[in-house]
Amino acid sequence: MVVKTLFNSSVPRAVEAMGDTTAVLEQFTTQWSVWRFLGSYLPTPNARRFERVMRGLDEFIYGLIAERRAGGKDAGDLLSMLLLAKDDDGNGMSDPQLRDELTTLMVAGLDTTALALSWAFYLLSKNPQADGELEAELDSVLGGRAPRFADLPQLRYTEKVVKETMRLFPPAWVIGREAVNDCEIGGHGIAAGTSLIISPWLKHRDGRHFENPEAFQPKRWTDEFTKQLPRYAYFPFGGGPRICIGNAFAMMEATLVLAIVRQKFRLTSLPSRTVTPWPTITLQPKEGIYLKVESGEGKARPAKQETI
Numbered sequence: 153m154v155v156k157t158l159f160n161s162s163v164p165r166a167v168e169a170m171g172d173t174t175a176v177l178e179q180f181t182t183q184w185s186v187w188r189f190l191g192s193y194l195p196t197p198n199a200r201r202f203e204r205v206m207r208g209l210d211e212f213i214y215g216l217i218a219e220r221r222a223g224g225k226d227a228g229d230l231l232s233m234l235l236l237a238k239d240d241d242g243n244g245m246s247d248p249q250l251r252d253e254l255t256t257l258m259v260a261g262l263d264t265t266a267l268a269l270s271w272a273f274y275l276l277s278k279n280p281q282a283d284g285e286l287e288a289e290l291d292s293v294l295g296g297r298a299p300r301f302a303d304l305p306q307l308r309y310t311e312k313v314v315k316e317t318m319r320l321f322p323p324a325w326v327i328g329r330e331a332v333n334d335c336e337i338g339g340h341g342i343a344a345g346t347s348l349i350i351s352p353w354l355k356h357r358d359g360r361h362f363e364n365p366e367a368f369q370p371k372r373w374t375d376e377f378t379k380q381l382p383r384y385a386y387f388p389f390g391g392g393p394r395i396c397i398g399n400a401f402a403m404m405e406a407t408l409v410l411a412i413v414r415q416k417f418r419l420t421s422l423p424s425r426t427v428t429p430w431p432t433i434t435l436q437p438k439e440g441i442y443l444k445v446e447s448g449e450g451k452a453r454p455a456k457q458e459t460i
């Protein structure tokens with residue numbers, strides 16, 4: 153979806169190039185530890201996989217840029233906007249600059265939204281009551297037809313499921329900042345140049361702001377609740393000038409995909425499978441998430457609420 157909407161490119165080629173982006177994400181994370189950082193300079197299997205994936209991504213992106221430059225047409229998508237953009241001196245972006253922008257958008261927009269959806273289905277499979285409320289909303293708003301953009305304002309509970317999922321399992325579980333000047337935060341002196349790590353995972357489970365913080369309760373997201381919540385008690389998309397640029401796009405995409413999939417299928421948990429959150433640069437399920445998929449119609453729902 154990211155590739156289609158941002159670059160209007162054919163999906164199969166992109167899927168080929170991006171098939172192994174988790175290798176890129178893993179490499180970012182492993183680079184955080186000193187030993188692994190040293191290891192990243194050695195031709196380990198991981199480092200070679202990383203090189204291979206990056207070569208594939210570069211080939212795909214540089215290919216798109218060359219095609220578009222040669223065609224010279226405004227396709228009305230983000231790639232065309234970037235190609236047409238000029239700085240104050242009238243200069244456009246170089247190919248490496250465009251490559252950096254496009255790669256960031258692809259990597260930032262792919263895994264994050266997919267993870268939000270994966271965790272949502274996992275949480276729904278563990279919480280039959282919430283799953284039932286979601287099903288009821290989809291039935292009453294859509295009555296079996298596919299959702300459209302115009303339905304979003306009515307899909308209130310569906311959106312709450314996405315919000316509550318990202319509270320408990322924020323795909324970007326840490327966000328980094330660097331202090332520009334010496335400053336003080338919460339009584340701690342911070343020297344200029346210090347790296348700071350802020351964790352939505354921790355803040356989102358703070359009992360001062362969220363009653364019963366470990367429980368999956370989409371219905372807590374009433375307008376009144378949202379209004380009284382301190383600004384950075386909930387920040388799955390970060391904040392300030394660097395806030396996620398795909399924020400609104402991701403909410404729209406996740407809400408619609410959740411509605412479409414849940415409308416057609418019931419996904420129930422498999423007790424034999426464990427799911428362990430795995431904090432790479434994004435929050436992955438370590439062993440994947442395995443669920444039983446059944447046609448959504450006419451299935452009895454287990455009444456018990458499981459713990460997560």
Ligand code: HEM
Pocket residue numbers: 154256257258260261262264265268322323324327328388389390391392393394395396397398399401402403406
């Ligand atoms: C559920 C889905 C997503 C989540 C949870 C998410 C989360 C984030 C977070 C936490 C940041 C860092 C913000 C900060 O430092 O304050 C970020 C940055 C960014 N995101 Fe997302 N994101 C999502 C989807 C997307 C999508 C769909 C796109 C593009 C289509 C995208 C593009 C970007 C870009 C380009 C940045 C860098 C912005 C900058 O540094 O100025 N994201 N995202």
